[in-house]
Amino acid sequence: MVAVIKTGQSVRRIFHYNENKVSLGDALCIGERNYPADHNHLSSSLKINLLLNQLELNENVKRGSVHISLNFHPLEKDLNPERLMDIANTYMAEIGFSEQPFLVYQHFDAAHPHIHIISVKVKPDGRRIDMQNIGRNQSENARIKIEKDFNLIKAQGREKQVNYSLEPINPSIVSYGKIQSKKAVAKVLDFVLNTYQYKSLPQLNAVLNLYNVMADRGSESSRVFKGGGLVYRIVDKDGKQIGVPIKASDFYNKPTLRYLEGKFEENRIKNSRPGLRIKNEVRSVFQSETPSLQELALVLESHGITLVQRLAQNGSLYGLTYIDHVSKQVCNGSELGKEFSAAAVLQGCRNTKADVANIAFTSEFLKDPAIKILLEIQDILTSKNLSPQPLQEFISSLFEKEYPGSYLPAALRKKKKRRKRKGLSNN
Known part of the structure; x- marks a missing residue:
């Protein structure tokens, strides 16, 4: 129970x-x-x-x-x-x-x-x-x-299994009438928001995307973003938006940005030593074989850990997020240590053609003087037991895909033509 x-x-x-x-x-x-x-x-x-x-x-x-x-x-x-x-x-x-x-x-x-x-x-x-x-x-x-x-099956002590507890939303049957869409999204939010230990919006989206849902602030110029708002969208496996966005305040438990920020802080405090199980599983894989990145993801998945690749706008890998469905922890590779970062994991994997391109991109990225300074600051924060999370989020945001909001300024909207009914005047 x-x-x-x-x-x-x-x-x-x-x-x-x-x-x-x-x-x-x-x-x-x-x-x-x-x-x-x-x-x-x-x-x-x-x-x-x-x-x-x-x-x-x-x-x-x-x-x-x-x-x-x-x-x-x-x-x-x-x-x-x-x-x-x-x-x-x-x-x-x-x-x-x-x-x-x-x-x-x-x-x-x-x-x-x-x-x-x-x-x-x-x-x-x-x-x-x-x-x-x-x-x-x-x-x-x-x-x-x-x-x-009551002789119930114990929540602890039994064999750990990957159990997502609910099925992802099927984008092909999403209703544009909003009622069924809202119900489906609410079901996902009710499970994810109170189960997983995410510490930022990108980490939360890494989990929500498994269920074809995304929390979206819109572009920085949008009314939603400027007003500190948040909407939830149904997306397909490629991240393409399906149906209409639903405001966070429309759900019964009000999963607004302010609510999520409280959860981020709560989960940071809760996880002073994040990802111990993730580290052990990743190290175990590399000790027994030299996998490709895809093979690493498959082995981790079989042990209840989803490896999410964070991609830049040109499709190149710049970061990794680990989702542990057993401990419910969500961790970026950089916060677990250098050996779990995208660059280190790619270097340790058996390289496919795609991996070689990613290594080249990552190497170029790390050569940038400004990025070097940011990573050095991150190492200093970690060595002094200070949270490097805000800096990690900033670095991630540099290469994050942007999902523009649906807001369109009034000046750019097409004016609807008024149809003149037969026998009636528009005056």
């Missing part, structure tokens, strides 16, 4: 998200706790108003909503609503929420069984529940206890 805990400012938004799933047939409200009646006898207004009223007991709590998902292994079969409610009650008691009102929803929109729990972190007496490190401490203890008591 894997538990994901999120807090937010709007319990109403989380409630309507789950209720909308129920109305679409993708979920079912299976129970409640500390409500005056059974959930089958509660109207929607009564369900949400009890949570809102308790939240109002302490106006100092700004992020008072609690949204928890409990995710089970796909092979778990005996998970009927009664058993799921027993698991939910046990989990909430173990993390200190036994006296809190909460609603439980069983969702059917993923390949694995899972439930969502909605609550608030204000007690009936108005005191605030401290949730600092609750995921690392109380939730982890609750997980171990529940796996043992």
Whole structure:
């Protein structure tokens, strides 16, 4: 079992998200706790108003909503609503929420069984529940206890497998009417944003691209970029945009640029020693053979690590990003050390014609005096245990492909011709 805990400012938004799933047939409200009646006898207004009223007991709590998902292994079969409610009650008691009102929803929109729990972190007496490190401490203890008591497949200790948990969006069936597109993108975001440990927008896009999704700020001259906005797009395997962009603020959990920047910092703090498993797997490959770059990618993929090649506008390789689907870490080669950078990996690989061209490009790139200075500064920061991440992002941005936004200035737009209807005047 894997538990994901999120807090937010709007319990109403989380409630309507789950209720909308129920109305679409993708979920079912299976129970409640500390409500005056059974959930089958509660109207929607009564369900949400009890949570809102308790939240109002302490106006100092700004992020008072609690949204928890409990995710089970796909092979778990005996998970009927009664058993799921027993698991939910046990989990909430173990993390200190036994006296809190909460609603439980069983969702059917993923390949694995899972439930969502909605609550608030204000007690009936108005005191605030401290949730600092609750995921690392109380939730982890609750997980171990529940796996043992309910005889569930353990989240730790079993053989590690590559499990993407959901299928990439198929661009060929994207609906231009936005409803189905938004639903598909929301499903990807809900999984990726709270699972992987990305530390920059390019790193996040490296993961999202696996599901044919991209977070886009637009070009620097666009209105979206200047306003600090963000849109999400569906793309094909070549990065070509499909359908219409969807504003970050249109999704229920508001995955805006400001939200992502908070996640970047949180993940930087969390990973003081990034990529230990990635380093071991890469070194293991080179110790046993001299692979081509493509063969290296295939071997790593079989061990649960995706190797993403960062390409310049002329198609030449300038960087590598490693995505570990087991530890969920996302790391650039340069932050792991020189031996994992694009230049070093290419030098160590058995070179194909394409690799030889990439080595030549990379060598020319490294000869540039300005780039040499930047890389020296990066080495100094690393030696003094300071984060070189902002500098790495700057270097990456020099060769990053640009995806222009869809905004077009009014002066350049074609004016629509007004059709004169028969027998009517345009005046």
